[in-house]
Amino acid sequence: MDKFLDIKGVSFSYSNAKVLSNISMSVGKGDFVGLIGPNGSGKTTLLKLILGILPIQSGTIKINGISLAKFDDWSKIGYVPQKATNIEVQFPATVNEVVAMGLLSGKRFPKIFNSEDSKRVTEALKTVHMERYADKRIGELSGGQQQRVLIARAMISNPEILFLDEPTTGVDQESQHNFYDLLGELNSKGTTIVLVSHDIGRITRHVTKVASLNQKLEFYGTHKEFCANDKKHKHEYHSHHLCLDRG
Ligand SMILES: Nc1ncnc2c1ncn2[C@@H]1O[C@H](COP(=O)(O)OP(=O)(O)OP(=O)(O)O)[C@@H](O)[C@H]1O
Numbered sequence: 001m002d003k004f005l006d007i008k009g010v011s012f013s014y015s016n017a018k019v020l021s022n023i024s025m026s027v028g029k030g031d032f033v034g035l036i037g038p039n040g041s042g043k044t045t046l047l048k049l050i051l052g053i054l055p056i057q058s059g060t061i062k063i064n065g066i067s068l069a070k071f072d073d074w075s076k077i078g079y080v081p082q083k084a085t086n087i088e089v090q091f092p093a094t095v096n097e098v099v100a101m102g103l104l105s106g107k108r109f110p111k112i113f114n115s116e117d118s119k120r121v122t123e124a125l126k127t128v129h130m131e132r133y134a135d136k137r138i139g140e141l142s143g144g145q146q147q148r149v150l151i152a153r154a155m156i157s158n159p160e161i162l163f164l165d166e167p168t169t170g171v172d173q174e175s176q177h178n179f180y181d182l183l184g185e186l187n188s189k190g191t192t193i194v195l196v197s198h199d200i201g202r203i204t205r206h207v208t209k210v211a212s213l214n215q216k217l218e219f220y221g222t223h224k225e226f227c228a229n230d231k232k233h234k235h236e237y238h239s240h241h242l243c244l245d246r247g
């Protein structure tokens, strides 16, 4: 489907402060969108609107042609939230259990886990190189390790579209690299991806489209167009890897 995610004329205010102004953009199946913009530009707010966490005030959002109010197939959607890593040391769940929660939305009641499920949990943990920590309490891991577990949780249900809000914050460079390669691989197998960051240096060259947000959508186009326009646009981003030649 051409417009897997279709956003039209969306504006949003918290109490009386306008945060998003008339945003329209559509994401096709198989796109890999890098959503950039400075701190406070409304990126997380836009994601929360798409995910139904915040109510629509004006405009429309459709997923797969279905307006959000009627959409209920949330297993199609994976989400790694920003700043998810303030987990209490005593939080009573193991790494295995946290990743398994990613399967719940795809299950009908009763939610009973079988050996197939635990295989998938192990596979997901392997992709983020965290299988050794499977039985540790989540709160005992470092911030970057917790982040990797949350990424595994978002990917385990094989979502059709994956939203990642600053997913590599606190993750070291090498893991970030592996993680982006993994996203590129998922994307080449057909997963649609929206990767959010305030730091253009953290947007991978695997992206096919770039959206630049600052209350308004200042730019939305292909990676190629973005890089061709890069100098004309008043981005503060002078030296970044996004527009270097793809290796
Ligand atoms: N729950 C809230 N109540 C009131 N204002 C909020 C709330 N959440 C965010 N804001 C404000 O809305 C604006 C946009 O915030 P948002 O979190 O969407 O930005 P962002 O682009 O994700 O920023 P960052 O790069 O720092 O994550 C900011 O000015 C912020 O202070």
Ligand SMILES: [Mg+2]
Pocket: 043, 044, 045, 082, 165
């Ligand atoms: Mg944010």
